[in-house]
Amino acid sequence: MPETTTTPAAPSAAAAPAVRRKTSWAAYTQRYGAGTALVALLIFNALFTANFLTPANLLYVQLRQAAPVGIVALGMAMVIATRGIDLSVGSVMAISGQVGALALLSGTGLVPAVALALLAALLCGLFNGTLVARYGVQPIIATLILFIAGRGIAQLLTDGRLQNVDDPAFQFFGLGAIAGIPVQVVLLVVVAAAIWFVARSTPFGRYLVATGDNEPAARLAGVPVRRVKLIAYATSATLAGLVGLMEVARVSASDANNTGLGMELDAIAAVAVAGTPLTGGRISPVAVVIGALMLRLLQNTLIAHGVSREVAQMITGFIIVAAIYVQRQAGEGAG
């Protein structure tokens, strides 16, 4: 991040509006730390990484690897906007993948199999949402239940055995491309655009943010807080289910032990690193996508340049904290 070397102190409260209108480099880097880091990483790779700026690498390696986390993170961002968290996404991916694979292997055909898998994921989301919205259980605990039990359920469906799925139509979800763009990337763009539109231009979008910002006030203002939360958890789980199917299709096998393992942490990190506070009340699909791309590219860059995976992991942890810190400074400076 060469820009930050000339960064002056955070703008004072009085000067903030003017600074923001001008979008000076200093304010910009602070507000959009993750985006700046992404640009810096792209420039670095363009200069120093062989074969980086090829369509094959950008589309089929970088973007296709980042897209699954991005899609799950978009659902996670909706939940986080309501001041919640969804720890169950990885387990839901495993359940959805297993259900889809089982249905396909039992000969239901492609569409019913996908529908069944997404339905299973939706049910998981409704379970989470009901606990949170109707019973007032804390989100971290409510979704911890499926985090723990969900993987066991997925494993029980086939006694933990791997299922090979080589249906070509199904593999399209993981290996195919639309107009030369990998399916995952297309879906990421579609989902991000849909959530962007919903958040920006529909009453539900405003309800979502109001619920997370100040729940008692939102309730008094007539916002259907419970329904909003239920929908947020249902969406998060359904998107996780979709990604679970994509992962099964990509590796042509459903592995309940490993599908989606650790996905909740990657998704939360992607949401947080781009400046969405975990305390709710904000959602920015663009920032989430940037966060997911940045974290993935960071890891790939480090590994491509001979840094071991473990050290890359350490650096990632450090970058997450640094990004949050820089953006929080900016947030406090702006008022």
Add this chain to the structure above:
Amino acid sequence: MNQLLAFRTRASNVLALQRHGALIALIALLVFGIVRYGDRFAGENLANLLADDAKFALVALGMTFVIMSGGIDLSVGSVALLGGVVAAQASGAGLVPAFGLAVLVGLALGSLNGVLIAKVRLEPFIVTLAALLGVRGLALYLSDKKAVVASGTGSFQDFGRWELLGLPVSAVFMFAAFLIGAAVLRYTAFGRTVLAVGGSEDAARLMGLPVARTKFVVYAMSGALAGLAGAFLAAQTGSVSTDTGIGWELSAIAAVVVGGTLLTGGVGSVMSTLVGVVLLQLIFNLIVFENSMGAIEISSFWESVIRGGFLLLVVLLQVKLSRRRASGGTAPA
């Protein structure tokens, strides 16, 4: 101070039923086990269960204080892995240096969490999530991604064989740690401050309580206990595999919640966490026994389903109890 005392007393009244709920379940399962399986269950099996539990319990003890202060520590599993790795690597130097090093490493990382949360005032969830990732990376780097085998010649591995008062020494250690923890919570200003900070950080600050210092200490303590737990594991099993500690943070949170401590902070009990840890472990122990009797055929995959189902049960019970409290008007909702 009067207000604080009243606050604590009311909180412990409120908690009594929840705490005893877990305790009653624990006693019921123990009686069931003893009646059904007799000596096979009661003697050595239970001692081993407690020895095994000690490391999880230490992590959960630290987590209890963190949660009571209104925070969360997701990094404990990774810190335990790192503690285990350094303890195993230093095991040739003997028991005390190896354990001391593990505790120091844990304390250092916990302090780092504490500084970022208490002084820089970043969100606990994010800070400890980043630590979860980063510390695991560090541990894998130190261990070269291989299981670290502890030295067999020094006194390090004797720890797993020692007994005190007829119990494995790790179990004795666990009970001692929880008694100290309970005493700290009940009888010291620090303990009361933890609850006050968790209840309302702003109110605690206005009362002039050392909020930042208290938060720092709970994370430092959680890190040190996690490091110690890793050393326990290394000494008991003689080696530390790279997947050590994965999911420990969530098991610890589950045990704390099952014990009846509310995640919102401000209320809680140390001994009930111990009940929660032992209870969750005992369930699996009983499943193993049932399987061995041939009475039921339950694959290991059921373990997590049952654990999750149990957590659901406890959570719904808590909801019911807290609603009754709220409608009775004896405590704030």
